[in-house]
Amino acid sequence: MARHRSTAAPGVARDDSDDELGIDDHPWEWIYRQNQPSASASKRKRSAQHNIVGARMGSFECYVGDCVLLKAEGSNEAWVGIVAEFREADEDGDKAANFLWFSTEKEIRNSDRKRTDFLPNELYITPSSDVNPLASINGKATILSHQKFLQQFPTGKVPRTSPGYNKTFVCRRGCNSRTSTYTPEFVWEDVYHGREGDIDDLVELVRSGTRSTRKRRNQDMPITEADYVAAPQGQELDEDYPSDDAARSRILVTPRKKQKTTRVVTPSNRRVVVKRALEFTPLATRTISPTYHQSSPFQIARAQLHVASVPTSLPCRESEFALVYSHLEAAITDGSGACIYISGTPGTGKTATVREVVSKLDEAVRSDELDDFIFVEINGMKITDPHQSYALLWEALRGQRVSPSQALDLLEREFNNPSPRRVPCVVLMDELDQLVTKNQSVMYNFFNWPGLRHSRLIVLAVANTMDLPERTLSNKISSRLGLTRITFPGYNHEQLMKIIQSRLEGVPGNIVEPDAVQFASRKVAAVSGDARRALDICRRAVELAEADVKASEPDPTTPSKRAKAKLGEADRTAKPSRGRVTIATIKRAINEATTSPLQQYLRALPFASKLVLASLLVRNERTGLPDSTYGDVIGEMNRALVLDAGSRQVHLLKGTEDKDSTLDAAAQRRVAKLARPAGVSAAAVDLTGAGIIILEGQRPERPSKIRLAVGDEEIKLAFRDDPEIRALGISF
DSSP states (O other), X not given: OBOOOOSXXXXXXXXXXXXXXXSSOOOOEEEEOOOOTTSOHHHHHHTOSTTEEEEEETTEEEETTXXXXXXXXXXXXXXXXXXXEEESOOTTSSOEEEEEEEEOGGGOOOTTTSOSOOOTTXXXXXXXXXXXXGGGEEEEXXXXXXXXXXXXXXXXXXXXXXXXXXXXXXXXXXXXXXXXXXXXXXXXXXXXXXXXXXXXXXXXXXXXXXXOOOOOOOTTSOOOGGGOEEOOTTOOOOTTOOOSHHHHTTEEOOOOOOOXXXXXXXXXXXXXXXXXXXXXXXXXXXXXXXXXXTSSHHHHHHHHHSTTSOOSSOTTOHHHHHHHHHHHHHHHHHTXXXXXXXXXXXXXSHHHHHHHHHHHHHHHHHTTSSOOOEEEEEETTSOSSTTHHHHXXXXXXXXXXOOHHHHHHHHHHHHHSOOTTOOOEEEEEESGGGGOOSSOHXXXXXXXXXXXXXXXXXXXXXXXXXXXXXXXXXXXXXXXXOSOEEEEOOOOHHHHHHHHHHHTTTOTTOOBOHHHHHHHHHHHHHHTOOHHHHHHHHHHHHHHHHHHHHHHSOOTTOOOHHHHHHHHHHHHHSOTTTTSBOHHHHHHHHHHHHSSHHHHHHHTSOHHHHHHHHHHHHHHHHHOOSOEEXXXXXXXHHHHHHTTTTSTTGGGGGSOSSOOTTSOHHHHHHHXXXXXXXXXXXHHHHHHHTTSEEEGGGOOOTTOEEEESSOHHHHHHHHTTOHHHHHTTOOO
C-alpha cells in the first residue's frame, strides 16, 4: 500500500545549470553582519551564529531572506525556497542553510481538494522547511504578485529570451501540500518584504491560514443547481472556494487534455518511457447491510473472530509496538535511513503491529506532530518476481510505472544524489524469504540504500525465521541489515485467551464460555502459538453452536401438533448448554480440523512418503526458504536416518537389504552409495500427483526443485503424534 503521488515532476523545470554561479567551482564563503540596527529582533536572533547574514561563491552572493533556486544533482528539476538561516555545517560537515519552501501545484497530493485555478508559473508558499547544503543553490528566483507579474509580462508568460525565464514566479496564496488547504489570496509584496521581512511572520500567516476550520456539508441537505460551480482552467474563483471533500466533489471542472508520456534519462543514458497509471473499471459489488452481520449474537461473534477483522487494538504486543514505533519515529524525525529486521513464527502479529504503528504515525503527521513520510508495502507472496519490488518502490516515490530494470536505474540515481525536498520513505518488506534471489541482488540493494547519505529510506524487513540473514543471506547483506532486530515470540495460552476475549467484547448473550476459550488457547499454544489458528477454531465452534440452535428450531413447513409435541419433549430433554460454545464444542471444532480429508490422507501415507514430507519441512525450517532441491531433501533424510541406525529405515536409502556376496567390501560400499532410493523417488512422484508437493518436471533428480503445495501447519498437525516420525528424532 502507498500514498498517491503526482506523476508529473514536482519541481520547476530547469534547462540551464549554474548559470549565475559560473562554471568554476569556488568554495563558499560567509558574509558576516557589520552594523545593521534596522534589522528586526527575530532576524538578529536567527543570525546570531557568528552573525552570518549571507554567503558568497565567486561573484554570486545570497543573503537571509533571498529567494533562491535549488537543484538536485543528476536531475533537471529545481525547487524554490527562501533562505531562512545559514548554518556553519550540516550533518555531513558542509556549509548549509535552512530553506523555507515554495510548492508547485504538482505537489498537491489530494486531487479532489486541489485548486484548478492555478497559473502556469504559480507557486504556493508553504510552512515547511529543512536544511540543505549551499552546494545545491542554483541561482536566484524572483517572486511577484499577480498584478506585478502582469505589469512586467502582459501576456502572462515569461519569454524565453528574458533573463527571468524559469526564474520568475507568481505567489498569491499559501498552501499546506499535505492537507491540501489554502490561505486566502494576498498580495505578495504586502506579506513579505524580502531581506527586510520577517520570515517567522510569513510562516505564521501560512500556518494559521491553512488550518482546516470549515465544517463538512450535511449530507442530508438537498443539492440544488446553485451548489454547482463551473471552474474552468485558469479562471479565478472567489474566496469562498470550497476546501472540504463534500463541497469539492460538487465542482464541475473542464476536462483537461491527456498528458503525453514522460521521458526520463538514466545515468547510463537510457531513455525510460514512463507509462500512465492503469485505469481499472470497478466491478459491480453487492452491498450488505450492517444489520446482516448484527442480526444475532452468533453472526456478530463470527464476524469479530474472523482473522480478516481489524481489531481496535492489538493486545499482548505493547512492548513490540513501542519498539517499532520508537525506531520509526526517530528515523523519520532525524531524516536518516534505517533497517529494522522483524522476525517471529506465523500468526504472532508482526505485520499487524507494523501496520498499526504506521497508522499511529500517520495520525501524528495529520496533527502536525511529525514530519511527513511515504509508506509502501511490498509483500513477497503477492509479486511473481522479486525484481518487481523496484517498480513498486519507484511508483510509490514518484507515481510512475516503469519496468523493474528501469526502476532500478532510477532508484540508484535517486538515493545516491542529494535532493532538496526528499520525503522519508518507509518500506515494509513482508514475507522476506520470498524475495531472496539467486545472486541476492534485491536484498542487497534494499538493505544498502538506507545506509546512503541522502536516501532517507527506512526498510522494515519481516520474516518468519529469526536467523534468516545469517543462514541464507551473504555476509555483505547481513552486515548491512544492522543490529536493530525485533523478535515476536509465539503467544502463550494466557495471551491467546486475552486476544480471543478482546474479540468477543460486545457480543450479547455470552455465548462463548470462558472455559472453552481457555481450552482452545491451551491447545493452540501447545502446538504453535498461532493466534490465527486459535481464532479459526473459536470461529468454527461458534458456527457449530449456531447450527445446533437452528437444528432445534421447528420446521415452519410442518406446523402439526405432533411435530410441536415432539419438539416440546426434545426441548425438555435438551442439554442446557445448547446454543453456547463449551469445551465439547471446541473439541468438535478441533476434531474437524484434524479429521479433514487432507489430514486423513497425510496420516494414511506410507513411511517413505512421510519421510519425504518431514525431511522437506525440516529443510525449509533450516534454510528459511520455501524452495529446496531434491538432493537437499535426500541429505536431510540421511541425517535423520543416522539417528535410527539398525532399523529398517536405514536400508531404505541403501537400495537393498541383501548384499551381493560376489562383490568385495569396497564394491558393495560403492553400490550402496550410488544406488537410487527407488521407494523414496516413487513416493515423491506420488505426492506430486496428489498435489501435496510441487516437483520440478515430476522427476526425482537431485537438481530438481521441490516445495510444499500445502501449509506447513497441515504437515505438522498430521505428523505430530506419528510414532515413526518421532523415532527419527523429528518433532513438530
